[in-house]
Amino acid sequence: MSLLVAGAHQVATPRGRSAVHGPALDHLTVLDGAVVRCEEGRIVFIGDPAEHERRFPPADDVLDADAGCVIPGFVDPHTHPVWAGSRESEFNRRLRGEGYMEIAAAGGGINATVRATRAASAEALLAGTLSRLDTFLRHGTTTLEGKSGYGLDLDTEVRMLEVLGSAHEAHPVDIVPTCLAAHEVPLEHRDDPELWVRRLVDEIHPEIARRGLAEAVDAFCETGVFDLEQTRRLLADASRHGWRIHLHADELTPLGGAELAVSLGAASADHLVHVTDDGIAALAASSTVAILLPGTSFFLRSRWAPARRMVEAGCTVALATDFNPGSCPTESMPAVLTLACLAMGLTVEEALTAATLNAAAALDRADRIGSLEEGKAADLVVLAGPTYHHLVYHWGVNPVRHVVKAGRVVVRDGELTP
Ligand code: NIG
Ligand code: FE
Secondary structure (H helix, E strand, C coil): CEEEEECCCEEEECCCCCCCCHHHHHCCEEEECCEEEEECCEEEEEECHHHHHHHCCCCCEEEECCCCEEEECEEEEEECCCCCCCCHHHHHHHHCCCCHHHHHHCCCHHHHHHHHHHCCCHHHHHHHHHHHHHHHHHCCEEEEEEECCCCCCHHHHHHHHHHHHHHHHHCCCEEEEEEEEECCCCHHHCCCHHHHHHHHHHHHHHHHHHCCCCCEEEEEECCCCECHHHHHHHHCCHHHHCCEEEEEECCCCCCCHHHHHHHCCCCEEEECCCCCHHHHHHHHCCCCEEEECHHHHHHHCCCCCCHHHHHHHCCCEEECCCCECCCECCCCHHHHHHHHHHCCCCCHHHHHHHCCHHHHHHCCCCCCCCCCCCCCECCEEEECCCCCCHHHHCCCCCCEEEEEECCEEEEECCEECC
């Protein structure tokens, strides 16, 4: 099965099979009028239409880009897409002055979603997840990392990870599963959080690893959740389980999560709103990807991660939605890119690289996805506008016209194909 994406005004993409940092983040390859040929799910040619015609037979199917811009499918490397219930009432409470952690301490927050998720069947969780994946896909995301973490007991954490596995099978969006059983201290362990840490290390993580339900592990290292020493214990044996490490680090307070992530050899340190100069230096000298989540800063009306300083220091910066029901309920990577540019000062080129190639690197997939190159997966987005700037310039609406996943048209004119 072959597909030709033709009629684009331009094809814009970062290039490479590993993460880029520093000035390289700002460099896109832009090919005017290029066509993209996909065969058996991979890209086999990008370039001049006349050369394509000389070298290849007519394709089985042609997607007319209609003077739009072709970019790689987004890789969203930090999402929490499985949950039940909803928390829209917290929005107004925050507007009236309550803090995110205050609401959590008063019975809202993560533990409110835990209550609803524990009570939900696998079928209900899967239905909710699939419908959210539809929205991700319509906004151009073709691969995402999905975390558990609204179970906080073995049964529900297993159920969430199984739902991620089923959703991966059933839906065009590829899901990379992460165990985040260390998302919070569940209410039943509030009088003895240490016991919860021990249960995570001794029972829950090993059982999830034994069942092969996750590729990576994550923890919420934060004042009032897990401190540095507990987080180190939670994550230190990740490699014994064959897991990559991601870490919610320096999100609400400057705890030193970035430095800890680097010392553990983590694949990523995420959030980093309160990262210190030492944390930036540690990240810059490491291969740990700094995943920034400007949607969460926007939604919680907090500070912005110092993205500009991080790029200039040489950190490998990536972008993600943090999609979740509490601190950032949006599936839209284009919205995240607009915030990354307007509020954090990234250039459009840096933001696009961060949301594709570097995001893929955080998930250890930069050799397969994250850029448009011969040999890589045929995961691409056709924007309605003629240049990649339209991604952030035409803001507050969905700039995505068509989406191709593994060489198949999965969104056409903004609608999912059957
Ligand atoms: O990344 N920080 C912890 N986890 C999420 C929020 C989850 C929630 O509020 O439900 C985050 O912001
Ligand atoms: Fe998160």
